[in-house]
Amino acid sequence: MNVSTSSRRRFLTLGLSAGAALAGGLAGCGDSDEKSSTGESKANEDAVGRLPQGIDLEKWNRIKGTPYRLGSFGTMPGVCQLPGPQAKRNWPDRNKYRDVEKIPGMCQLCSTICGIIGYVKDGRLIKVEGNPKDPNSRGHLCARGQAALNHLYHPERLLYPLKRVGARGEGKWKRISWDDALDEIAEKLKAVRDGGHPEEFAFHQGRQRSKDALKRFLNAYGTGTQLSHRSLCSGNRRAANLTYLWESDWDLNDVEHSRYILNFGSNAFEAHQGHVPFANRIQNGRFRNGAKLVTFDVRLSNTAGGSDEWFAPFPGTDGAIALAMGHAILAENRHDEAFLETWTNVSVQELRGLYKSYTPEWAERVSGVPAADIRRIALEFAEAAPAATTMCNRGSSAHMNGFYNDRAINLLNALVGSVGQKGGWCWSPWGGLDPIVKTPPMPPGAPKKSVLEDPPEYPLANVWRRMRVGEIVYLYLLQGRAKLQAYMTYNLDSPLTWPEESLTQQVLGDEKLIGYHVCINAFYNETAHYADIVLPWTTYLERWDLDARASYNLRPYVGLRTPMVESLGESKDVREFFPELARRIGDGMEKWYPENDVREYMEKWASTVPENPETGKQGLDRLLDEGAWEADREPFYQPFLQPVSETDMRGAEVGEDGVILKDGKGIGIMLDGKPVRGFRTPSRKFEIRSAFIQKIGRNEDCSELIARSGMTKTKSRPREHQGHDVDISDMPTWFLPREMENLRDNELVMTSFKWNVHNHGRTMNLKWLAEIVHSNPAWLNPVTAGELGLSDGDWIELTSYYSTELEHQSPHLKRDDLDEVDGRRKVSSMRVPIVTMQGIHPRAIAMSNSCGHSQYTSVAQARRQPAEGGHLVGSDTGRFVDADWERNMWWEDTSGGDHGAWKPNTGNGWNQNRLMPIAPDPISGQQSFHDTVVSVRKL
Amino acid sequence: MDVPNREDLEGLAGFYRLLSRLWVAEIDEMWFEVLSEGSLAEAAEDLGLRLEGPPAEVIEQLAIEYCQLMIGPQGHVPPHQSVWSEGQFQGNPVVSMQQYLDVVGEQIDSTMRDHLGVQLGVMGMVVDELSSSLEDDTRRNDLAELARSFFGDHVAWIDQFLVRAGESTESKFYGRLIAVTREFLAEECREWLKES
CATH class of the missing domain: 3.40.228.10 (Dimethylsulfoxide Reductase, domain 2)
Structure with missing residues (x-):
């Protein structure tokens, strides 16, 4: 580059003119002292007129001899140096963990919520390991948890609020301030609320561990339309357990x-x-x-x-x-x-x-x-x-x-x-979180429910617990059974994790069906792609929660999630911006946020955690010290034998069947002449025969049964569910879904699974994990492959079909939108390679989930180079340097779609949910992910 | 570097600061005014950085182009040194920058510390201080040493970013800003990193 004197002179001339306007410190560079409570962007701030603090040359002279300089202190743990020329340089680094602060927290890279310890040095997290004081995980941490550093410091994390500027789904954005974002969202939500239909604001969560914060905001707003993925996960298991217990x-x-x-x-x-x-x-x-x-x-x-x-x-x-x-x-x-x-x-x-x-x-x-x-x-x-x-x-x-x-x-x-x-x-009767830990007062729930949150066709979805039927949400919107004016998604990747990817994308992209979409996420995923506003969320390493999982010690405990490091960019947790949003919406919402900051709220919440006599610390201080506290009580064995106290028996009545009622509610049962707790069911016994589920299925009044159980939060079905009767057997039984009865020669039953290094939709962006598993060819038994003329590595076309069982049992789903092929309704087709192995039933075909991202960073897409079309792909790693990707992303698929040129174990796999039909179990609404019949055609 | 005159150093410092501001955030109304009709318009035109057109539309378009170029959420070129040296945020450049920021007396939130706009701003502060210390040999030498060290550690890398950013953007304004910054830093590189 030839720089002429005249060029330099022009720079200096402009610099002289600019100097006067820009005298002082750093203009608009994000001074940490000036970060406002609402976190408005510094992007447009003008720092003209700020005075310089002055250059401290004594400090410079002190540090320059032993500078904390680049290259002099090894590499960050996020950088894998193998197998490059610098492999194991400076290894082991004995100074690496000197002067670290160890901060307890809780993992959230899957649903298990293991206790962790973060090693923080110079304000940066440099290592994560298991917390031995966590009573559930006992210091163990899986590969997902170890990849926390990839998650926290990912170069494609969302750092700023973004507003869509092109068509929805086009991928064009501009940065906006938090103030502008919250003003706009508040205006939209207020309009929905003022219009008399708060239930037309839906909050749709993926994995969430801040239940109190979400409930507080939604209750205060007045919507009960809180949608979840529980039915995609565990609805049937829960319903079966609840029936007995x-x-x-x-x-x-x-x-x-x-x-x-x-x-x-x-x-x-x-x-x-x-x-x-x-x-x-x-x-x-x-x-x-x-x-x-x-x-x-x-x-x-x-x-x-x-x-x-x-x-x-x-x-x-x-x-x-x-x-x-x-x-x-x-x-x-x-x-x-x-x-x-x-x-x-x-x-x-x-x-x-x-x-x-x-x-x-x-x-x-x-x-x-x-x-x-x-x-x-x-x-x-x-x-x-x-x-x-x-x-x-x-x-x-x-x-x-x-x-x-x-x-x-x-x-x-x-x-x-x-x-x-x-x-x-x-x-255990506790969800995990010790019952002595009470959230500060919560607003009452919204009276009006949306059909999206409580569809009347699924009798056990919402009677004991609110499990909902997540997989029908987009279908019901498409069919006009519900309306959404505003939609807020949170840690949700529905195009990848919901059945029928194309239907999900269609609804998310349609502004007539979803009027306004705010997405809260740490990364730009397949859901964010269809948002109108994207809010950058903190990771679990930067936010507060009290949390616990179902305790395998059978006694309750509570753990703490705490910000280990300053949150990256302008990312914020809902605990930080929901109060501000509530204040802007107003009309009483703000009164549910009396605390000055999140820490004050957490102190109230954790105030009942008792003192540790060894340290003298209690409440939040104790949790900050230890990370978790477990109640000192006996494991929850044989609870049905626990005696009912004399105090409780005062005024109680014993029925002919031995059930003890007090004030019309069951409190126990007589056993050998002594009052004991029994099971918390109407019979106070382990209910093999359940009159309740049968009556609920028929929409009959169950209030007496509920009273006898003492489980007063259990619901009879509301009046608006009348007419949606479902036959439920009161006794255990079994049937085979009819589409599986007579499979044709080229038909198999598709099943799905997860790997030990991934969760469903949120880990394929983490390079340490993606390197281990990044693709998901279909598993086929070699006998079946032989019958179909297939060999290992061959490509097949899979065609999936809608359930004939559901056509009979759930006619309300009305899937006339699906084309009829050979007497069945075709859902979709997809081409995948196969691996043959003995480890699969000959009539089954398996594909893992987690794969096939079309967004969610370039790692998730296994791309080093940009794809043609640019805006539809993730960040372009080819344009900046990542030693890992440049050297080590060996799994990039360079075949260009040519199956003959494809190399096994390359690429980012296929989204199985392109094939999976929406298939809710007619009783609980659980998505039947493992029943899809597919036909196989060799390519 | 050769002993420059005070006015040149002030101009140099001012130009660093101008670049810092243009890289660290989008063009707002004030800067649109400055670069279209204000005090810098004529000099900016000389470098092809003058803005013209309906303010609101131009500002909106530039905000979109800035976002596409450096913020994303996709297809962008991250302006943080750590991403270029270690493939992630909050790498060692952030710690090193904190040391320099302590020296120049600035506090910057941790994410922005290794942002190229901040780094250009720090360089401007050092050069500015140098311009007022020419009479004091010890102070001048210390500041020159500081400037050389900082340039090598935290400014020299920016050319990598600019090359990729130049390939990435179709924005007229940011394309020109990239070219001007490259041209300027190439000259500065010769000044600060030459064998003494």
């Missing part, structure tokens, strides 16, 4: 003390909600107690592979196997007669009738699992009882018969008397 939707299998663990399709070693704490205890149970782990799963998951025995049943037949096991246990009289007769609401004789036709031979015919094995395992399980437990999760529950699958599985525990026993099938 009422007081808990979450079985906590006491595997650490078990001698036999019977696993139906749960992949606890990789992706369970209790992942690390649960897997840790399973292995403790196995290695300390010699517990046997037997797994039934259509796919050889890492859990199945690590089991003592693995069986691959036909998809969706878990319940049939469980019923056959019950048959075998009763046939051999290995059941626990005393428990069944005392603590369940059916007799052994009735159970024999129930199980009569479910023979192991019948189960072998439907599942393919040998009858002899079913019988043997059933008896082994009974032999180990009461230190024996089942475990199940999405593998058995994410089916159209999932509610009944889990009912049948759970019943095995009652048969052998392991319910509530040490080493058995347990639960």
